[in-house]
Amino acid sequence: MTRISASKLKEHIGKQVKLQGWLHNLRRLGQVNFLLLRDRTGLAQAVLGKEDLAPLENLQTETVLEICGVVAEAPPAPSGVELHDVKVEVITPVAEILPFELNKPDVAATLPVFLDHATVGHRHPRRRAILRLAAGVADGFRRTLNAAGFIEIFSPKIVASATESGANVFQIDYFGQPAYLAQSPQFYKQIMVGVFEKVYEVGPVFRAEPHSTTRHLSEYVSLDVEMGFIEDHFTVMDCLTGVVGGILAHISERCAGELEMLEVKLPLVGETIPWVYFPDAQQLIYKREGIDARGEPDLAPEHERALGEWAREEFGSDFVYVTGYPTAKRPFYTHPDPDDPTYSNSFDLLFRGVELATGGQRLHLYADYLAAAEKARLPQETCAAYLECFKYGMPPHGGFAIGLERFVMQLLGLENLRWAALFPRDLTRLTP
Amino acid sequence: MTRISASKLKEHIGKQVKLQGWLHNLRRLGQVNFLLLRDRTGLAQAVLGKEDLAPLENLQTETVLEICGVVAEAPPAPSGVELHDVKVEVITPVAEILPFELNKPDVAATLPVFLDHATVGHRHPRRRAILRLAAGVADGFRRTLNAAGFIEIFSPKIVASATESGANVFQIDYFGQPAYLAQSPQFYKQIMVGVFEKVYEVGPVFRAEPHSTTRHLSEYVSLDVEMGFIEDHFTVMDCLTGVVGGILAHISERCAGELEMLEVKLPLVGETIPWVYFPDAQQLIYKREGIDARGEPDLAPEHERALGEWAREEFGSDFVYVTGYPTAKRPFYTHPDPDDPTYSNSFDLLFRGVELATGGQRLHLYADYLAAAEKARLPQETCAAYLECFKYGMPPHGGFAIGLERFVMQLLGLENLRWAALFPRDLTRLTP
Structure with a gap:
């Protein structure tokens, strides 16, 4: 399956797609969990069951992932769509915690700290x-x-x-x-x-x-x-x-x-x-x-x-x-x-x-x-x-x-x- | 009068125009003389009588000039046109002779000489x-x-x-x-x-x-x-x-x-x-x-x-x-x-x-x-x-x-x- 970008998700409603990118955020709510994947075009939300999280055990944000799933309309999600029936595969695992969070609305660091970790x-x-x-x-x-x-x-x-x-x-x-x-x-x-x-x-x-x-x-x-x-x-x-x-x-x-x-x-x-x-x-x-x-x-x-x-x-x-x-x-x-x-x-x-x-x-x-x-x-x-x-x-x-x-x-x-x-x-x- | 570029000359046949550029070449034939002006777009030929050359006395190629004249068809000239009834005005005089000629088909210098004078x-x-x-x-x-x-x-x-x-x-x-x-x-x-x-x-x-x-x-x-x-x-x-x-x-x-x-x-x-x-x-x-x-x-x-x-x-x-x-x-x-x-x-x-x-x-x-x-x-x-x-x-x-x-x-x-x-x-x- 050809990779598509997050910004193109809504063109594929009802279809099976493949995305690749970084684990931007993971909200663990128990039975239903929300994963935000970041690629060069933006963010995509995927809904995961408890057992779907298994590949992410002990991993941190910025882990590089491939996710496959079916695109469904979901007005509160980014671009109004999200992925269901999701399969997550880890491309590059990240075990360490970031020097500051990347998934807050603003950069959560002072200038010197930011510059030290600008990479x-x-x-x-x-x-x-x-x-x-x-x-x-x-x-x-x-x-x-x-x-x-x-x-x-x-x-x-x-x-x-x-x-x-x-x-x-x-x-x-x-x-x-x-x-x-x-x-x-x-x-x-x-x-x-x-x-x-x-x-x-x-x-x-x-x-x-x-x-x-x-x-x-x-x-x-x-x-x-x-x-x-x-x-x-x-x-x-x-x-x-x-x-x-x-x-x-x-x-x-x-x-x-x-x-x-x-x-x-x-x-x-x-x-x-x-x-x-x-x-x-x-x-x-x-x-x-x-x-x-x-x-x-x-x-x-x-x-x-x-x-x-x-x-x-x-x-x-x-x-x-x-x-x-x-x-x-x-x-x-x-x-x-x-x-x-x-x-x-x-x-x-x-x-x-x-x-x-x-x-x-x-x-x-x-x-x-x-x-x-x-x-x-x-x-x-x-x-x-x-x-x-x-x-x-x-x-x-x-x-x-x-x-x-x-x-x-x-x-x-x-x-x-x-x-x-x-x-x-x-x-x-x-x-x- | 607004300056036009050498490449646009043929769009002004029969009209009075103003050009600015460098004295690329001057063929002195006595009563009729051919001046080539170079600007960023190319070359323009101007035909000058003996007396029109007065402003160029003691000056060399690369002198910066303004020339005004009437555009006339002339199949042998660059782009098939040339300037008649020409008035030449010197913008920046050049008295010294170039380290090598710029108006020959090829660069008339060895690589080291060229590089010394690449400016x-x-x-x-x-x-x-x-x-x-x-x-x-x-x-x-x-x-x-x-x-x-x-x-x-x-x-x-x-x-x-x-x-x-x-x-x-x-x-x-x-x-x-x-x-x-x-x-x-x-x-x-x-x-x-x-x-x-x-x-x-x-x-x-x-x-x-x-x-x-x-x-x-x-x-x-x-x-x-x-x-x-x-x-x-x-x-x-x-x-x-x-x-x-x-x-x-x-x-x-x-x-x-x-x-x-x-x-x-x-x-x-x-x-x-x-x-x-x-x-x-x-x-x-x-x-x-x-x-x-x-x-x-x-x-x-x-x-x-x-x-x-x-x-x-x-x-x-x-x-x-x-x-x-x-x-x-x-x-x-x-x-x-x-x-x-x-x-x-x-x-x-x-x-x-x-x-x-x-x-x-x-x-x-x-x-x-x-x-x-x-x-x-x-x-x-x-x-x-x-x-x-x-x-x-x-x-x-x-x-x-x-x-x-x-x-x-x-x-x-x-x-x-x-x-x-x-x-x-x-x-x-x-x-x-």
Whole structure:
């Protein structure tokens, strides 16, 4: 008999079927017992007599089972059906008790305990929904960009020099010489604008963050975009707005069940997302909150939260751009504002008051790079290859990067980025 | 005026248009001159009078240009159209001469010279076609698996221990303690079978290959699959056969232009791919080629070549599976053949005589892992998290990994894997 999945049970009412999966729960009531089997599609309930339980003696939840039975309507059961005349066969017995239960509505563990046992903890239906949603976000990102003619690239993660700042880079022993883990595909995606004009990458990036916060990881998945022949950073923001809209449309279609289980209210994104110029944002925060950050070179988390609230109240938008960050605080390749070089053609996108994406227009003239590289004291030999593409003609270009886990965290209102990652890495955590 | 792309020129015959791109070639014939502009979609020809060339004085190919003109039919030009009444404007001037020409039918450089200047070398139309094909292979892989209900995962690349063998692993300084770059997502994809049953990943893997060959890199893109509730390795091979077929169908549809330019003859994959049992393969090589490798624990490249030729002659197939590799030569997690534990439930897939994918059934019982881990002398503390998933119930499962660059290399008949990579990493190469 061919195995069917739990989600297809109701298509087989009155028929004999075979299911395989994990023992999610067993309610022993004596003569009548209810077994919940979990497979990749969901849960199936089977009704067992006392003697049918014999194969499960001394076994625990998560035992891998095959169950055969006849599908019958049963309104209170999952999907309104259950199995009768059941035969249970053990595929893989489990004798040990789980570190925490997987069959409660919520994950019954604190974050550190959960992370220690995430290899099994991810089997919880809510965890599966979150991870499926993350896959949906990445898929929506790629589909939106493929449809717009962007080409996917796979840039190297072992690199000769830091791309962002030398401070938070991991060093590798590369056949006896020092090398580094890429902090971003920044140099490569720019280089590839010279090849394809429009490129994207979905891949890991590595940041040796020397501090522990609820919204940083040492390794995360970056959704990177870079595009040529732009007017300025507003062209890039238009693209990002379209990408965010594309992701949300994709998951609302493909992850409807997950969004429902997790009680996610999808944010609305219109044709445009409101934006505010950096100095104006500081002025606004001062007026609204009395926090005087005017003249400071960057926004602190509390400033971003205030701007998020303002955007929601003022525009009914969960998203808001801040544009024109001070040039001094942005990477050396950032294009200054031609009208006021103190500020730059850059932006952050805040999602419910937290930085979701960062981007901007880049320098594109070779001479500008030579000057910027000298000013930033970049090691000439290691960035020579990067600079070569500018020697041979680069158009005005820019791009952005979205943190995948950040997107999921903000979408679900998780309090810690680690709840949105598969197996997070931080200052103290290297396993599982 | 809105920019149009070179590929859309013929839709605008008789109209004024604007193009932007790179100066691909300029044939100066005196009064009449032919300029080829390259953008992400292809080439466009513009006819210029002597005086129209003024903006290009002292400039070289790869100068970034905007050209406006009227589209006219011209059968000998690319796409049968060209621009007349042309006005050229320089966006980014290029004064230096390229390290090698990009406007010859083939890349006019040896591999080392090309790799030194790959940041601009990839702009060659053939290089672009190869990289687009690689993107198409990855996209076809994901689409095929998404359609079959597989979930994409993003496993960490910084890990606490080697997964395959301790010999070729890169060490990192992880906040003062040693860590490693993942040689494969093997442990994680197995763990995630316990969560989703069917998972895949597209991501970088890292191998500190201490030797230099034409078909190994220190970093490459691995297309990984793992699935649960299998019968044995033949279930996994069926999946792989479907994935290879899905990839080929996808690129034949989406990369038709690239396949034509690169003169690729797509291999045929039927419903099934022929397979040969490891000891029979050795016997066959002995009979056909007189090479006596009988009893050796692995196949050498010349053996794989011979098997590739055999499969092509005998079955008209560019693909052939070799099954049942000796258990001793496969990783500790490999499931032995229950009928003869000397051999294993494993396979390689050869594509035109070169290993394209490797896979098999894995152990799934906790007790088997404890025994195997001890035999393989795995450090208990670092693989404890991996082993935990087996403690709590894993179904019979297996999977495979395809090397993305290998696939492209074999598809195009490239003589060196480095021609199929974006920015390859090897013993001596760390840039660009």
